[in-house]
Amino acid sequence: MTIKVNGQDFPPPDDARVSLLDLLREQLHLTGTKVGCNQGACGACTVLLDSRRVLSCLTLAVQADGRSVTTIEGLGTAEALHPLQAAFIEHDGFQCGYCTPGQICAATAMLEEVAAGMPSYLTVDLAADRITLSREEVQERMSGNLCRCGAHNGIIDAILDVAGEHRP
Amino acid sequence: MNPISYSRAASVADALHMAGGQGARLLGGGTNLVDLMRKGVDTPSQLVDVTALPDGIDRAEDGGLIIGAAARNSAVAAHPLVRSGYPMLARAILAAASAQVRNMATVGGNVMQRTRCLYFNDVAGARCNKRVPGSGCDAIGGFNRYHAILGGSDACIATHPSDMCVALAALDGQVHIAGPAGERTVPLVAFHRLPGERPDIETVLDPTEIVVAITLPPSPFAARSAYRKVRDRASYAFALVSVAVGLTMREDRVDAISVAFGGIAPKPWRAARIEDALRGASLSPSAIEKAFEAEFADATLLPGNGFKRGLAKRTLSAMLTELGGPAQ
Ligand SMILES: Cc1cc2nc3c(=O)[nH]c(=O)nc-3n(C[C@H](O)[C@H](O)[C@H](O)COP(=O)(O)OP(=O)(O)OC[C@H]3O[C@@H](n4cnc5c(N)ncnc54)[C@H](O)[C@@H]3O)c2cc1C
Ligand code: SF4
Ligand code: FES
Ligand code: FES
Numbered sequence: 001m002t003i004k005v006n007g008q009d010f011p012p013p014d015d016a017r018v019s020l021l022d023l024l025r026e027q028l029h030l031t032g033t034k035v036g037c038n039q040g041a042c043g044a045c046t047v048l049l050d051s052r053r054v055l056s057c058l059t060l061a062v063q064a065d066g067r068s069v070t071t072i073e074g075l076g077t078a079e080a081l082h083p084l085q086a087a088f089i090e091h092d093g094f095q096c097g098y099c100t101p102g103q104i105c106a107a108t109a110m111l112e113e114v115a116a117g118m119p120s121y122l123t124v125d126l127a128a129d130r131i132t133l134s135r136e137e138v139q140e141r142m143s144g145n146l147c148r149c150g151a152h153n154g155i156i157d158a159i160l161d162v163a164g165e166h167r168p
Numbered sequence: 169m170n171p172i173s174y175s176r177a178a179s180v181a182d183a184l185h186m187a188g189g190q191g192a193r194l195l196g197g198g199t200n201l202v203d204l205m206r207k208g209v210d211t212p213s214q215l216v217d218v219t220a221l222p223d224g225i226d227r228a229e230d231g232g233l234i235i236g237a238a239a240r241n242s243a244v245a246a247h248p249l250v251r252s253g254y255p256m257l258a259r260a261i262l263a264a265a266s267a268q269v270r271n272m273a274t275v276g277g278n279v280m281q282r283t284r285c286l287y288f289n290d291v292a293g294a295r296c297n298k299r300v301p302g303s304g305c306d307a308i309g310g311f312n313r314y315h316a317i318l319g320g321s322d323a324c325i326a327t328h329p330s331d332m333c334v335a336l337a338a339l340d341g342q343v344h345i346a347g348p349a350g351e352r353t354v355p356l357v358a359f360h361r362l363p364g365e366r367p368d369i370e371t372v373l374d375p376t377e378i379v380v381a382i383t384l385p386p387s388p389f390a391a392r393s394a395y396r397k398v399r400d401r402a403s404y405a406f407a408l409v410s411v412a413v414g415l416t417m418r419e420d421r422v423d424a425i426s427v428a429f430g431g432i433a434p435k436p437w438r439a440a441r442i443e444d445a446l447r448g449a450s451l452s453p454s455a456i457e458k459a460f461e462a463e464f465a466d467a468t469l470l471p472g473n474g475f476k477r478g479l480a481k482r483t484l485s486a487m488l489t490e491l492g493g494p495a496q
Pocket of ligand 4: 151
């Protein structure tokens with residue numbers, strides 16, 4: 001079995017204790033994914049596992065065996081930015097940038113969840129299949145990603161901007 | 169962390185066969201277990217991944233719902249049958265953790281998750297009867313803002329942290345268990361134990377057994393039900409107090425009622441005394457007050473958590489008043 005990372009196959013580690021986060025950073029040298037708390041509380045290590053957002057610090061690399069991982073390096077490049085990367089620059093969605101890869105991976109999956117009609121704690125009518133993405137909805141849906149620099153307003157502006165472009 | 173072996177169970181029989189031994193633990197999403205291993209609170213030598221076991225969410229024969237233990241929390245909350253028939257359950261799951269954690273967490277792991285008591289999680293610095301039986305409890309005379317006011321003991325006052333389980337308690341959920349001797353079913357409200365003298369024994373599950381599914385009977389509460397969670401910040405925080413309420417009314421009087429609390433007890437707390445006091449009654453402030461007192465009369469209030477009694481009362485009254493009004 002193999003772990004697919006940004007389209008390329010890698011063998012899972014021999015040591016089952018290695019987290020997906022450590023595999024990415026220490027063994028594959030994909031250092032875009034950041035270590036914050038290493039205990040599930042900050043979202044800095046967020047990556048996409050089979051297109052869904054997860055915390056790589058609480059995922060053992062062996063759990064990703066046979067699955068596909070996308071990190072910030074797989075979303076866009078300096079030459080061809082992902083729309084969310086461009087919007088984060090445009091709206092000052094960061095200061096130090098440490099939380100940014102996790103924010104952008106989380107936001108990518110979040111916009112997919114909204115498009116699929118998945119509700120949040122704030123969604124009034126849980127049975128409705130269309131979500132109206134308000135500022136408050138973005139705050140709630142992105143609450144798993146902390147930002148110590150307090151760049152939240154820019155982050156929300158950037159996400160709403162990209163969400164607007166996706167709106168039919 | 170000690171060295172560990174890892175294997176994936178392909179079937180329930182496979183998992184039972186692999187997981188029987190000393191030092192073996194079942195691995196769901198890992199959101200709790202991986203953290204506890206890293207902190208040295210749990211020290212397994214063998215992990216059996218049970219996420220390939222049944223994860224379906226389907227209509228049951230009695231018209232209720234059956235949820236495979238490997239279903240991810242986010243899949244349950246997003247499922248049309250849950251959103252329309254059991255909105256309280258969807259809301260409770262969505263109130264918990266973050267989207268990332270809910271994508272990882274399984275239903276089985278959620279039911280089995282350990283307490284978030286800080287002393288339980290502090291191997292080097294604290295005494296804890298749950299972690300090391302007989303060593304003492306640093307929470308009782310220490311920081312106990314997140315601790316229990318009902319159901320605790322002199323040995324332990326830790327709370328069960330799950331939001332999902334509070335809704336399952338209010339909805340008469342059943343836990344389906346597989347073991348070497350066959351299958352059995354336990355009501356969710358009887359699945360978690362109160363600490364008494366043995367806070368290290370948290371559920372009625374034997375170490376050789378596995379949670380395989382949760383079932384819910386058809387619920388009369390789809391139209392009038394709610395889950396409200398009060399916490400120290402608006403999102404991504406554990407409950408100080410949470411309340412699940414389901415109601416049906418007949419001519420301005422309570423017909424059927426179900427009430428469960430989270431954040432106040434070592435297990436999801438089904439409030440049978442409140443239900444008994446309000447069945448057949450009109451929802452006046454004095455009736456609600458009397459019903460609440462019947463349940464919370466023997467609450468044990470400590471300096472750090474005494475506020476929870478009033479908070480639970482105000483949250484319950486607000487919800488009953490809102491839900492008892494004209495149907496939406
Ligand atoms: C930062 C953070 C915030 C959180 N906030 C909340 C919150 O606000 N509300 C809330 O309710 N929860 C919260 N949680 C807890 C979260 O809900 C649990 O960690 C999760 O539900 C556990 O599921 P899992 O599949 O990841 O379990 P695992 O970590 O894989 O396992 C947990 C335990 O269950 C056992 N187990 C797993 N599957 C089975 C099975 N089928 N049968 C028997 N035993 C089994 C394991 O052996 C282990 O002991 C939070 C977690 C984190 C990390
Ligand atoms: S409350 Fe329970 S879990 Fe917390 S320190 Fe005391 S014994 Fe341990
Ligand atoms: S590093 Fe994973 S959540 Fe903080
Ligand atoms: S930009 Fe510095 S932590 Fe978010």
